[in-house]
Amino acid sequence: MTERTGPAFAPVRAVARQAGGIAELLDVMWEQDRNDGPPPYVSVSQLRLMYLVDCENGIRMRALTRLLGASPPSITRLVDRLQALGFVERRPCPDSRREVLLGVTLAGRRHLAQVRERRDRLLLQALDSMPSHQRAALVEGLAGLQQALVGHPMLRFAAEDARPEVNGCLQHRRTP
Numbered sequence: 001m002t003e004r005t006g007p008a009f010a011p012v013r014a015v016a017r018q019a020g021g022i023a024e025l026l027d028v029m030w031e032q033d034r035n036d037g038p039p040p041y042v043s044v045s046q047l048r049l050m051y052l053v054d055c056e057n058g059i060r061m062r063a064l065t066r067l068l069g070a071s072p073p074s075i076t077r078l079v080d081r082l083q084a085l086g087f088v089e090r091r092p093c094p095d096s097r098r099e100v101l102l103g104v105t106l107a108g109r110r111h112l113a114q115v116r117e118r119r120d121r122l123l124l125q126a127l128d129s130m131p132s133h134q135r136a137a138l139v140e141g142l143a144g145l146q147q148a149l150v151g152h153p154m155l156r157f158a159a160e161d162a163r164p165e166v167n168g169c170l171q172h173r174r175t176p
């Protein structure tokens with residue numbers, strides 16, 4: 001990757017810092033909300049895993065491990081906990097007896113829908129206080145950022161491990 005330096009890149013760097021700051025604020029806000037939400041308590045790591053499995057239903061455990069950049073034993077423990085809660089299920093891989101496919105259960109989808117609903121409410125409160133022209137600009141800017149992010153190599157390197165029919169789902173958030 002080319003190093004971005006000089007005055008021409010200052011506005012891009014400022015946007016990157018602002019986006020990072022917003023992500024940090026959202027993390028804090030959502031963490032507080034998660035602690036106030038109904039049980040069961042699901043950690044940030046477990047939620048992240050559930051989001052990816054929900055998006056890429058039938059993802060191979062190996063692809064998920066690579067996508068999250070975690071060790072296989074760590075991912076196995078996360079999946080074990082989520083399976084014990086009834087939120088994730090393991091399925092045999094039809095083309096490899098050594099691999100496991102993961103899916104989110106109906107109970108897991110319900111839990112994710114509740115989390116997403118609470119997050120949407122928090123965001124709606126903030127967005128409602130913005131002028132309409134800023135919201136319109138934000139919609140366009142966020143769409144461009146999302147497109148750039150899903151094309152980023154860090155989010156795409158698991159593609160070689162994913163089944164072709166589910167590969168690429170990271171582009172779209174499933175609506176409950």
